[in-house]
Amino acid sequence: MIIDYFATVAAFMFGAAVGSFLNVCIARWPRDLSVIRPRSRCPYCGHQLAWFENVPLVSWVALRARCRCCDEPISMQYPLVELAVALTFALCVWNFGPSLTAVRLAIFATILLGIAITDAQHYLIPDGFTVSGLFFMLATSVAGLYLGEQAPFAGPYDALVGACAGAGLIAIVGWLGEVALKREAMGMGDVTLMAFAGAALGPSRAIVAVFAGAVLGAVTFLAVVYPVARVRHADYREQTELALGGNGFVAPLVPFGVFLAPAALGTLLWGDTVLAWLLRG
Numbered sequence: 001m002i003i004d005y006f007a008t009v010a011a012f013m014f015g016a017a018v019g020s021f022l023n024v025c026i027a028r029w030p031r032d033l034s035v036i037r038p039r040s041r042c043p044y045c046g047h048q049l050a051w052f053e054n055v056p057l058v059s060w061v062a063l064r065a066r067c068r069c070c071d072e073p074i075s076m077q078y079p080l081v082e083l084a085v086a087l088t089f090a091l092c093v094w095n096f097g098p099s100l101t102a103v104r105l106a107i108f109a110t111i112l113l114g115i116a117i118t119d120a121q122h123y124l125i126p127d128g129f130t131v132s133g134l135f136f137m138l139a140t141s142v143a144g145l146y147l148g149e150q151a152p153f154a155g156p157y158d159a160l161v162g163a164c165a166g167a168g169l170i171a172i173v174g175w176l177g178e179v180a181l182k183r184e185a186m187g188m189g190d191v192t193l194m195a196f197a198g199a200a201l202g203p204s205r206a207i208v209a210v211f212a213g214a215v216l217g218a219v220t221f222l223a224v225v226y227p228v229a230r231v232r233h234a235d236y237r238e239q240t241e242l243a244l245g246g247n248g249f250v251a252p253l254v255p256f257g258v259f260l261a262p263a264a265l266g267t268l269l270w271g272d273t274v275l276a277w278l279l280r281g
């Protein structure tokens with residue numbers, strides 16, 4: 001019991017450090033910058049952070065969310081991401097003990113979080129997340145086979161087939177969306193995301209994840225994003241008395257990774273239950 005407690009606290013601290021690195025990936029990969037060099041700087045004044053200004057969670061609180069040099073505010077996104085990843089690692093170790101399964105689940109969830117944030121902010125999913133994630137899932141599926149630790153992840157064969165099924169299906173969905181909407185509906189990032197997620201899920205749950213993500217995205221889009229964009233557009237037209245003909249309305253892009261990422265995690269944890277319930281029918 002005391003060992004479990006100690007392992008969970010250690011996992012929280014390690015997770016906070018991983019979250020800090022995830023922040024660097026989120027900030028730099030969309031701009032094609034290295035995540036290794038240079039060291040972290042204040043985005044406003046370029047002041048290079050000393051080690052004590054770069055301690056996960058602690059520094060943001062100690063600095064009162066301001067740069068020590070120029071006093072500009074430091075985004076709340078940094079400590080929130082660090083906290084989310086720290087809690088994820090702690091929860092995984094608390095549930096599965098210090099095991100390969102805990103590590104795989106924690107890293108799977110961390111990569112999905114990075115994908116959801118970069119897709120929401122930049123409409124892109126860096127290969128750094130998906131390609132390294134795909135190789136990580138394939139390699140650990142082999143390790144899991146030897147250690148006798150597989151569930152809830154797919155075994156090596158299912159991981160390979162799942163990667164192909166996930167990527168293939170999302171490519172088809174994107175292609176149909178493109179035909180229906182007459183413009184690009186999905187990017188290559190969504191395809192590589194589903195290859196990575198499919199390697200964790202295996203083929204049948206990869207299919208469930210794509211449908212769950214598509215439904216989640218479509219509902220959110222039709223219920224929230226589209227009406228808001230319409231209203232904004234109407235306001236804009238009234239203000240500027242647009243008289244150019246045509247209504248000029250272009251529906252906003254949907255960052256599908258934002259919906260596919262939680263769908264993939266949910267399907268990994270509860271997909272078998274949902275599939276059993278559906279097939280019982």
Ligand SMILES: [Zn+2]
Nearest residue numbers: 042045067070
């Ligand atoms: Zn500064």
